[in-house]
Amino acid sequence: GFAARSVKVMNETVALCQLSEGAVPRESATVQLSLDGLTFTDATARAVVDLRPHPEVHRINPSSALTFGGEVLVTGEGFYFSAALCRWGSDLSSHANILGPTKVVCPAPQVTDAHTAILELDVDGYGTIKAGIFTYVEPIILHGIRVRAGPIRGGTSVSVYATSFHPDIPVSCSFGESHVVPASIVSETETSCISPPVARPGMYHVSLVHASSGEDVSVSSGDDMRYEYYDDPTLTTIMPAGGSIKGGTHV
Template sequence: MPISPNQGSTGGGTLVTITGTNLSNTSAVTFGSKPATAVTNVSPTQVTAVSPSGTGSVGVTVTTPGGTSNPVPFFYVGAPFKSSLSESAGPLAGGNTITINGTGLSTATSVSFGGNTATPTVVSDTAITVAVPAGAAAGPVSVSVTTAGGTNNGLSYTYIDDPTITTITPTTGPTSGGTALTIVGTNFTSTESVTFDGVAGPFSVVNSTTLSVVTPPGTAGAADVVVTNPAGSATAAGGFTYVAGPGI
């Protein structure tokens, strides 16, 4: 007598389908010592029932006027617990794969990022990987994992849009570096690097639209300035010009 699914939440509420023979006029379905919270006699070969709360492995039996069936196993699964995300931010377009760590993840069937859902790959009971779906807008969303034991959330993931560069002030400085710059643009909160023709300069995030940067040493001439965050990069081609010092 097969039962599908054969596992569900410890809180109950799982709709299961029991297949067998002579199931007409089913009067009860029992999970261990507890009766199902709802029973529907679909046909002589099929009954549906809603599991009560429980723990561990229990035997499910069906009772008809002809007697009680042999038990088939049903496994109660606790709700998942998530402890961390391998990455807490990423591009608005999604597509990056992250790892979710926790416990009770072996039966994970979906992961929701705000209102968008993705199907995970189960690595073990303590880890799953998932390709992040595209976000609706930049900003934080809650992350929830659904397993046979239920749904749990509590972690946050932040969608980030590509940075943009509007102005750089000043636009010139010595080849020795050390020029203090202000870069104005957008989506700077999670800036990872600022480079001048590929050479990184120290920076600090003033706010989401402003960076304070110090130029590294460079070669005389125009240098491309690139601001990078987890979503992508913005380039100001020839945005800063290195000027050689006088020679005598």
């Protein structure tokens, strides 16, 4: 066993025991009290307490989101609490979704402007736990695409133009609602992606999504962001079937 660092008698029936940080085991323990350090009270089932480590945050992902909000996964250990409040600076908060002892999801509330805030977990019994630095950024404004059509087998290089790209927001290209491919930043205003294969021809809206969360991070300035897929060409016949060895025949 181990002894408490200090004991404070609150009243005739309550004593407050403070444990040393390194002495707390991650398991249940039996509590016994002594007035002289030699004679202890009997161990009973009612004196068994469940000791848990202090919550510790390892990382948050993503560490940035658009001003219209999103979700942030907080990973760490010791998340044995049943409820927590996510605080985004001094003015904003949201209720955390506890996924287990190592994962908490914090819904990032919508804000009116881009700024940086400290994300903290407010937990009863543990106080405030710093999770990390979180950055709100403005949506990426799209101005158009170059190469507006290609075959349904995909493989066409498509350029997407925007006002600017955020260094804190890794992006992918989305064709329609479910076809997402990696994007390569070409310049401050251009990114490039390869069109994915699709099942049927038609018009597909092109947008940019967060490379990790898949959330939409772009808005259109009004330019046409549609990409047209067409059926792969099939060669059925050629006319004429022959010509002079000197060339010059139109086929």
